Amino acid sequence: xxxxxxxxxxxxxxxxxxxxxxxxxxNVARFLDxxxxxxxxxxxGYADQWQPIVDTTGDRAVFLERYGAATQDNVVRFLAFDPExxxxxxxxxxxxxxxxxxxxxxxxxEMWQQINSLYLLITAESRRSEPTDLPTFCHxxxxxxxxxxxxxxxxMSHNEAWQFIRLGTLLERADKxxxxxxVKYFILLPSVSDVGTPYDDVQWSAVLKSVSGFEMxxxxxxxxxxxxxxxxxxxxxxxxxxxxxxIGIADRALHAITGTPVGTFSCASEQRMGVxxxxxxxxxxxxxxxxxxxxxxxxxQTKMNTIDECINGDFFAQRPLVSEARA
Amino acid sequence: xxxxxxxTEGFYDEMFQEDGTxxxxxxxxxEIIQSxxxxxxxxxxxxxxxxxxxxxxxxNVYGDTAGTERIFPFDLIPRIIPAHxxxxxxxxxxxxxxxxxxxxxxxxxxQKILKDGAIPAEVVTSAVSYRKQCHGLNPPWGVWCHVTxxxxxxxxxxxxxxxxxxxxxxxxxxxxxxxxxxxKRIFPGVFEGLSVRPVNGYxxxxxxxxxxxAPHPSGPPRVVVLTPGIYNSAYFExxxxxxxxxxxxxxxxxxxxxxxxxxxxxxxxLERVDVIYRxxxxxxxxxxxxxxxxxxxxxxxxxxYRAGRxxxxxxxxxxxxxxxxxxxxxxxxxxxYEGEEPILPNVPTYLCWRDTDRxxxxxxxxxxxxxxxxxxxxxxMLVGPHSTAAQREEFAVRIQADPRNYIAQPTxxxxxxxxxxxxxxxxxxxxxRPYVLCGKDIYVLPGGLTRVAMRKGSLVVNSSQGxxxxxxxxxxxxxxxxxxxxxx
Numbered sequence: 001x002x003x004x005x006x007x008x009x010x011x012x013x014x015x016x017x018x019x020x021x022x023x024x025x026x027n028v029a030r031f032l033d034x035x036x037x038x039x040x041x042x043x044x045g046y047a048d049q050w051q052p053i054v055d056t057t058g059d060r061a062v063f064l065e066r067y068g069a070a071t072q073d074n075v076v077r078f079l080a081f082d083p084e085x086x087x088x089x090x091x092x093x094x095x096x097x098x099x100x101x102x103x104x105x106x107x108x109x110e111m112w113q114q115i116n117s118l119y120l121l122i123t124a125e126s127r128r129s130e131p132t133d134l135p136t137f138c139h140x141x142x143x144x145x146x147x148x149x150x151x152x153x154x155x156m157s158h159n160e161a162w163q164f165i166r167l168g169t170l171l172e173r174a175d176k177x178x179x180x181x182x183v184k185y186f187i188l189l190p191s192v193s194d195v196g197t198p199y200d201d202v203q204w205s206a207v208l209k210s211v212s213g214f215e216m217x218x219x220x221x222x223x224x225x226x227x228x229x230x231x232x233x234x235x236x237x238x239x240x241x242x243x244x245x246x247i248g249i250a251d252r253a254l255h256a257i258t259g260t261p262v263g264t265f266s267c268a269s270e271q272r273m274g275v276x277x278x279x280x281x282x283x284x285x286x287x288x289x290x291x292x293x294x295x296x297x298x299x300x301q302t303k304m305n306t307i308d309e310c311i312n313g314d315f316f317a318q319r320p321l322v323s324e325a326r327a
Numbered sequence: 328x329x330x331x332x333x334x335t336e337g338f339y340d341e342m343f344q345e346d347g348t349x350x351x352x353x354x355x356x357x358e359i360i361q362s363x364x365x366x367x368x369x370x371x372x373x374x375x376x377x378x379x380x381x382x383x384x385x386x387n388v389y390g391d392t393a394g395t396e397r398i399f400p401f402d403l404i405p406r407i408i409p410a411h412x413x414x415x416x417x418x419x420x421x422x423x424x425x426x427x428x429x430x431x432x433x434x435x436x437x438q439k440i441l442k443d444g445a446i447p448a449e450v451v452t453s454a455v456s457y458r459k460q461c462h463g464l465n466p467p468w469g470v471w472c473h474v475t476x477x478x479x480x481x482x483x484x485x486x487x488x489x490x491x492x493x494x495x496x497x498x499x500x501x502x503x504x505x506x507x508x509x510x511k512r513i514f515p516g517v518f519e520g521l522s523v524r525p526v527n528g529y530x531x532x533x534x535x536x537x538x539x540x541a542p543h544p545s546g547p548p549r550v551v552v553l554t555p556g557i558y559n560s561a562y563f564e565x566x567x568x569x570x571x572x573x574x575x576x577x578x579x580x581x582x583x584x585x586x587x588x589x590x591x592x593x594x595x596x597l598e599r600v601d602v603i604y605r606x607x608x609x610x611x612x613x614x615x616x617x618x619x620x621x622x623x624x625x626x627x628x629x630x631x632y633r634a635g636r637x638x639x640x641x642x643x644x645x646x647x648x649x650x651x652x653x654x655x656x657x658x659x660x661x662x663x664y665e666g667e668e669p670i671l672p673n674v675p676t677y678l679c680w681r682d683t684d685r686x687x688x689x690x691x692x693x694x695x696x697x698x699x700x701x702x703x704x705x706x707x708m709l710v711g712p713h714s715t716a717a718q719r720e721e722f723a724v725r726i727q728a729d730p731r732n733y734i735a736q737p738t739x740x741x742x743x744x745x746x747x748x749x750x751x752x753x754x755x756x757x758x759x760r761p762y763v764l765c766g767k768d769i770y771v772l773p774g775g776l777t778r779v780a781m782r783k784g785s786l787v788v789n790s791s792q793g794x795x796x797x798x799x800x801x802x803x804x805x806x807x808x809x810x811x812x813x814x815x
Contacts (some may be wrong), residue, residue: 004547005598008575008581008591104567105570105575106576120381160594186428255376257594
């Protein structure tokens with residue numbers, strides 16, 4: 001990348017977060033959609049379990065304080081439209097657009113227009129007293145986000161800015177996959193009485209659908225089995241939302257930015273990312289489950305937070321001036 | 328939609344003559360519009376509005392709720408300028424910009440024009456925008472006004488007058504380019520049969536001019552656009568121009584002065600900058616030299632500029648010639664520096680610091696337009712015929728307290744263009760802001776921004792005050808049209 005004009009630190013920061021927010025919005029829309037769909041399949045008693053979906057976005061405390069007991073209505077409001085929830089679809093799209101607006105000259109016009117269209121869709125929807133039916137709304141958001149990724153791929157040079165968007169996107173995706181797995185595994189596993197019942201199958205299928213992985217899992221493993229699902233979502237080398245796959249691509253994006261060969265490192269973020277990537281390359285699901293999935297998810301989330309901090313320090317933060325100037 | 332009920336009401340109309348027939352250069356467009364089926368023009372209008380919103384071509388209004396963005400109202404009926412009329416405007420603008428540059432360079436050097444008594448010295452030294460920090464500076468080619476957006480108006484006699492020079496950080500050119508794109512996309516048929524001179528060459532001319540200012544001849548010049556940030560009302564334009572030129576858009580916090588040079592802070596450390604197209608006012612440019620509380624500027628920038636390490640466009644200090652009192656002397660400058668009579672006349676201007684003028688102004692506030700000498704954007708202004716007694720009283724007090732800061736001009740009957748109002752056409756007043764680039768040579772973008780006072784009877788065209796805009800066509804001279812029809 002050294003032959004092209006290097007990116008402003010502020011711009012790198014903005015496009016990285018642009019990627020993260022779009023991905024976050026899409027994930028929240030998918031979680032909501034799949035969960036809503038699942039609730040329709042489950043008998044009364046099961047069907048009022050909306051709290052777990054809030055847990056997957058990591059906002060349990062905020063939600064309980066503001067809304068109390070979880071119902072379909074308040075969870076949808078909180079996750080889709082609540083401007084005070086920084087992780088609602090509305091807030092994510094707004095933040096993505098503000099970031100895009102501040103770097104309009106860096107991203108392609110087509111990309112800006114699509115982000116703006118998504119923003120106009122969400123603001124119109126948030127003003128309605130009676131929202132469009134949930135599946136349609138979630139579908140529109142997901143397709144809007146997919147379109148952004150597609151446009152990004154074919155209208156922008158695959159330059160440093162593009163790599164930063166990808167880096168942000170992949171780290172966010174990795175984060176969300178571990179979160180949904182962590183939350184769902186914790187809920188589903190204790191219900192031993194359900195093992196082998198139709199509901200067990202339906203619930204595990206829903207976990208896969210939450211990351212658009214149901215069909216691909218079937219092709220790979222066939223039968224629904226919790227251990228295999230964990231393996232698929234954490235360690236699969238080909239599925240684009242598996243944790244290992246996301247970290248692998250994020251690692252490559254990072255090396256494309258610095259120009260350092262993969263497998264070596266020139267800064268803290270590369271080192272941390274490289275360690276995580278190789279750990280996943282040589283991990284086994286049996287070992288992970290034996291040591292505890294929750295512990296594993298907790299540990300990798302801490303590692304991802306550290307990587308995020310390192311990226312901030314290596315690329316975005318204003319560094320001291322001395323001896324750095326090159327003409 | 329038909330023009331049959333349209334009336335010029337005694338104003339100079341750009342499209343229609345007094346007898347109700349279209350001017351020759353408007354006849355084709357009139358036919359095309361009248362041949363549209365019922366409601367088609369309104370459908371185009373709505374499509375254009377949707378497109379502008381989707382494209383995110385919006386501006387922020389100061390003092391409005393934070394984050395509120397509005398589209399700049401766009402009217403589909405173009406304003407057309409025939410080739411011979413434009414030719415004169417272009418020559419007039421070149422003459423004027425040339426003289427203004429000579430004036431500013433003189434004022435910051437020997438001040439010959441003051442010594443020769445062609446302009447009273449106290450007029451210059453009392454101008455708020457006169458920057459003593461700029462004395463003795465030598466920008467490349469003696470050019471201080473690299474990008475100018477001169478405001479022209481047409482009075483009831485059809486003559487073009489220069490209303491303001493806008494030398495500091497004129498905005499609006501992005502709307503010229505986008506208006507053309509939108510009209511071509513929404514209503515391509517209206518261009519049929521005419522050769523309209525294209526406007527999309529502007530970013531290339533701008534980039535070429537900016538690159539030519541680079542102080543370091545080795546290596547490709549590194550140009551950036553400096554913006555106050557996303558909350559500035561012209562932010563869209565700043566990012567648009569950076570994008571169209573393929574250069575970085577920076578904020579003050581992205582720049583740093585080190586070892587006398589200016590750098591951007593990048594992911595790979597500091598990168599030197601050669602040319603800054605700054606869209607930040609002088610006052611905010613460098614807290615070490617101008618306003619110390621500026622968060623938008625770059626400490627040390629003026630020192631780097633003075634040392635010739637970085638070029639700034641427009642040159643700091645050029646606002647001295649934007650002062651509305653000094654404006655009144657531009658015809659004298661043209662005579663002094665160019666030895667020619669002005670091609671484009673000024674609007675007659677009363678200077679309140681002259682006792683006789685002030686007396687006249689105070690007695691005729693109801694007829695005049697009063698302006699503060701150092702304001703722009705339609706702020707600090709009194710439009711006499713549309714004012715209340717209380718407003719006139721307020722201005723009378725202000726003028727007497729600070730006569731140097733006020734000028735007055737007769738209220739012009741600005742020319743009008745038919746404009747879509749609800750489901751029919753009404754005349755609306757317009758001005759014209761052509762854009763002039765000045766480096767080694769002077770380039771005038773054909774056309775410019777036609778701003779429209781959208782409120783009935785209003786003469787205020789500023790976007791901050793509810794103005795809109797129209798696509799502005801300059802027709803190619805018949806000889807310059809290539810054989811085989813119009814250019815695509």
